[in-house]
Amino acid sequence: xxxxxxxxxxxxAPARPVWEEPPSKAGLTAKGGFxxxxxxxVLGPLWIVIxxxxxxxxxxxxxxxLVVIPQGITFVNYTxxxxxxxxxxxxxxxxxxxxxxxxxxxxxxxxxxxGLSRPGSLGHRFFLMAMMATMFFGAGLIPTYLxxxxxxxxxxxxxxILPSAVSVFNILVLRAFFMGISPExxxxxxxxxxxxxxxxxxxxxxxxxxxxxxxxxxxxVGYWSAWFNASIYLNDQEMMPLQNVLIQLVQKNTEAxxxxxxxxxxxxxxxxxxxxxxxxLALIPVAVASPFVQRHFKKGMLTGAIKG
Amino acid sequence: xxxxxxxxxxxTRPAAxxxxxxxxxxxxxxxxxxxxxxxxxxxxxxRVRWRRDRALILMTSPVIALxxxxxxxxxxxxxxxxxxxxxxxxxxxxxxxxxxxxxxxEQFSRMFDDPLFWSATKNTIVLFVLQLVLFFPVPxxxxxxxxxxxxxxxxxxxxxxxxxxxFFSWVLVVTVFQQILGGAGIxxxxxxxxxxxxxxxxxxxxxxxxxxxxxxxxxxAGWGIIVFLAALSAVSTDLYEAAAMDGAGRWRxxxxxxxxxxxPVIALxxxxxxxxxxxxGFEQFLLQRDAVGAGASEVLDTYxxxxxxxxxxxxxxxxxxLAKGLIGVCLVxxxxxxxxxxxxxxxxxx
Numbered sequence: 001x002x003x004x005x006x007x008x009x010x011x012x013a014p015a016r017p018v019w020e021e022p023p024s025k026a027g028l029t030a031k032g033g034f035x036x037x038x039x040x041x042v043l044g045p046l047w048i049v050i051x052x053x054x055x056x057x058x059x060x061x062x063x064x065x066l067v068v069i070p071q072g073i074t075f076v077n078y079t080x081x082x083x084x085x086x087x088x089x090x091x092x093x094x095x096x097x098x099x100x101x102x103x104x105x106x107x108x109x110x111x112x113x114x115g116l117s118r119p120g121s122l123g124h125r126f127f128l129m130a131m132m133a134t135m136f137f138g139a140g141l142i143p144t145y146l147x148x149x150x151x152x153x154x155x156x157x158x159x160x161i162l163p164s165a166v167s168v169f170n171i172l173v174l175r176a177f178f179m180g181i182s183p184e185x186x187x188x189x190x191x192x193x194x195x196x197x198x199x200x201x202x203x204x205x206x207x208x209x210x211x212x213x214x215x216x217x218x219x220x221v222g223y224w225s226a227w228f229n230a231s232i233y234l235n236d237q238e239m240m241p242l243q244n245v246l247i248q249l250v251q252k253n254t255e256a257x258x259x260x261x262x263x264x265x266x267x268x269x270x271x272x273x274x275x276x277x278x279x280x281l282a283l284i285p286v287a288v289a290s291p292f293v294q295r296h297f298k299k300g301m302l303t304g305a306i307k308g
Numbered sequence: 309x310x311x312x313x314x315x316x317x318x319x320t321r322p323a324a325x326x327x328x329x330x331x332x333x334x335x336x337x338x339x340x341x342x343x344x345x346x347x348x349x350x351x352x353x354x355r356v357r358w359r360r361d362r363a364l365i366l367m368t369s370p371v372i373a374l375x376x377x378x379x380x381x382x383x384x385x386x387x388x389x390x391x392x393x394x395x396x397x398x399x400x401x402x403x404x405x406x407x408x409x410x411x412x413x414e415q416f417s418r419m420f421d422d423p424l425f426w427s428a429t430k431n432t433i434v435l436f437v438l439q440l441v442l443f444f445p446v447p448x449x450x451x452x453x454x455x456x457x458x459x460x461x462x463x464x465x466x467x468x469x470x471x472x473x474x475f476f477s478w479v480l481v482v483t484v485f486q487q488i489l490g491g492a493g494i495x496x497x498x499x500x501x502x503x504x505x506x507x508x509x510x511x512x513x514x515x516x517x518x519x520x521x522x523x524x525x526x527x528x529a530g531w532g533i534i535v536f537l538a539a540l541s542a543v544s545t546d547l548y549e550a551a552a553m554d555g556a557g558r559w560r561x562x563x564x565x566x567x568x569x570x571x572p573v574i575a576l577x578x579x580x581x582x583x584x585x586x587x588x589g590f591e592q593f594l595l596q597r598d599a600v601g602a603g604a605s606e607v608l609d610t611y612x613x614x615x616x617x618x619x620x621x622x623x624x625x626x627x628x629x630l631a632k633g634l635i636g637v638c639l640v641x642x643x644x645x646x647x648x649x650x651x652x653x654x655x656x657x658x
Binding site: 013014016017019020021031034035038039041042043045046048049066107108109111112114115116118121122123124127130131134136137138139140141142143144145146147149150162163165166168171195196197200221224225226227228232243246247250276279282283286287290291294295297 | 354357358360361362363364365366367368370371372374375377378379380381382383384385386388395400401402450453454456457458459460462464465466467468469470471472473475476477478479480483484486487488526530534545548549552553557558583590591594595609612613616617622625626629630633636637640
């Protein structure tokens with residue numbers, strides 16, 4: 001019951017100020033309709049993709065394409081994809097690269113953001129300028145490609161992590177947040193004999209969980225969605241991350257992931273259903289993770305982006 | 309680290325440029341540090357500062373090293389644009405730079421005579437203008453609508469849904485569009501069932517530019533509202549109240565209070581957008597290049613990729629990339645100058 005009243009209260013509009021005229025019916029309808037349309041525009045395609053991936057082959061064949069109304073839900077596409085083979089391997093690669101990359105990026109970014117968070121420290125302005133300058137010019141694709149090749153990073157997972165490990169924007173967001181933490185706290189710790197590293201780990205990091213969550217998500221989404229580096233630096237098909245497998249499946253019109261082609265040819269599985277299932281597997285992690293940190297977005301973006 | 313005389317963080321000079329969040333920090337420490345600062349302003353010896361701050365510098369160094377390696381070194385690598393670079397002249401790609409012959413600006417003059425380069429440039433500019441006209445106003449409109457919703461739950465849900473596509477990869481977005489709008493897609497099939505002729509938006513070269521703009525709107529318009537919402541939430545309600553007292557209706561309040569509040573943000577984002585004019589979106593075009601052909605989808609970024617990495621003409625591709633980068637920097641500076649002329653702050657201060 002208490003949950004119910006809570007819900008009703010949150011759905012009720014807060015009191016309007018006296019000077020504001022009551023909303024017109026037409027205005028409210030137009031606004032509501034517009035918002036519903038926007039949300040449908042986002043959720044509709046996702047719905048279709050998810051339903052198709054969950055549909056058995058007869059249903060997909062009958063409709064002749066994507067399924068809108070779910071009938072006879074089945075997880076057979078997922079169980080086949082996840083029972084080993086190309087897609088399972090690609091998921092492992094993507095998860096591994098995302099975890100390792102995010103951990104690495106967060107470590108160096110938090111260290112740098114803290115290192116630059118004290119105005120007037122030695123080299124503070126110089127390092128900051130050197131960092132921000134890279135936001136204005138790109139080094140260019142060709143020289144970067146040649147460098148990665150000469151460093152011997154091609155065909156290693158390091159080529160997916162190192163060249164894009166640092167986002168200056170993210171560091172600026174972190175730095176702005178760290179600078180907002182009251183200096184009395186770090187000051188007293190320093191008097192008690194704590195070194196910089198200890199201050200960072202015991203005071204700054206616990207106080208900035210929200211912004212750390214947001215930035216971790218940004219980095220993780222970056223690694224999870226990346227496919228271009230893999231497409232130019234990796235030659236071994238076995239090493240390809242999930243997004244690249246998805247490209248091969250859908251863009252290059254390959255029917256089914258290797259290992260499942262037989263099942264598609266003999267009519268046990270639907271190629272479209274499999275493709276849609278791979279898509280759902282690729283979008284699940286971000287769709288699940290982003291709502292949890294989304295309430296922190298605004299704060300995080302603002303402290304860094306505008307005042308940076 | 310031991311506590312030496314100069315090791316306190318507030319013994320330092322105040323920052324030359326005080327940014328807003330930093331102002332609070334400076335203000336909080338000002339009380340104790342004022343006398344010392346006046347005594348030896350900026351005269352802390354280098355050795356003392358090094359001893360005091362070396363931990364901080366050590367912490368910053370991994371990022372600086374990475375940026376040096378992957379941003380600054382490749383910047384020097386752009387010299388291959390003035391060479392006839394051959395990666396096989398030496399055992400290593402880097403040392404090959406020292407053995408490749410210099411050709412001056414020959415690659416650039418090649419560029420000017422290259423019809424493919426000009427077609428890529430034309431595509432880039434057309435797409436930039438389209439995005440500016442069709443994409444840029446969408447987040448502003450969305451933010452205004454969301455901002456006028458006063459029920460917190462409705463707001464939160466709408467925002468969560470609109471943010472979502474920003475986190476999907478381009479691969480996913482392009483694939484979704486392909487499945488829905490493509491030749492075998494759901495809309496084409498429904499139309500066919502009802503007696504219309506089928507259509508395939510994904511392979512139509514003429515409609516391609518609208519298609520990619522629609523994709524960009526679908527993916528990022530929702531995300532773009534964040535910054536506008538933040539600017540709107542900073543507007544004082546007193547202004548609205550005063551305007552209402554003076555008899556301004558809903559629309560007049562929007563025109564005279566809300567929109568002026570958004571003006572600096574709009575100017576800032578426009579400057580950033582113009583500075584990025586030549587990078588209209590790389591992945592999106594590369595992914596759809598096969599479907600519509602290079603004629604419609606080739607932009608400068610994909611042209612560099614095609615000439616350099618696909619065809620191995622590194623020097624020429626680097627020259628195109630360098631030209632693009634230089635024009636990009638000029639555009640940022642120019643747009644910022646223009647913003648200053650209009651009385652806005654732009655990306656950086658004067």
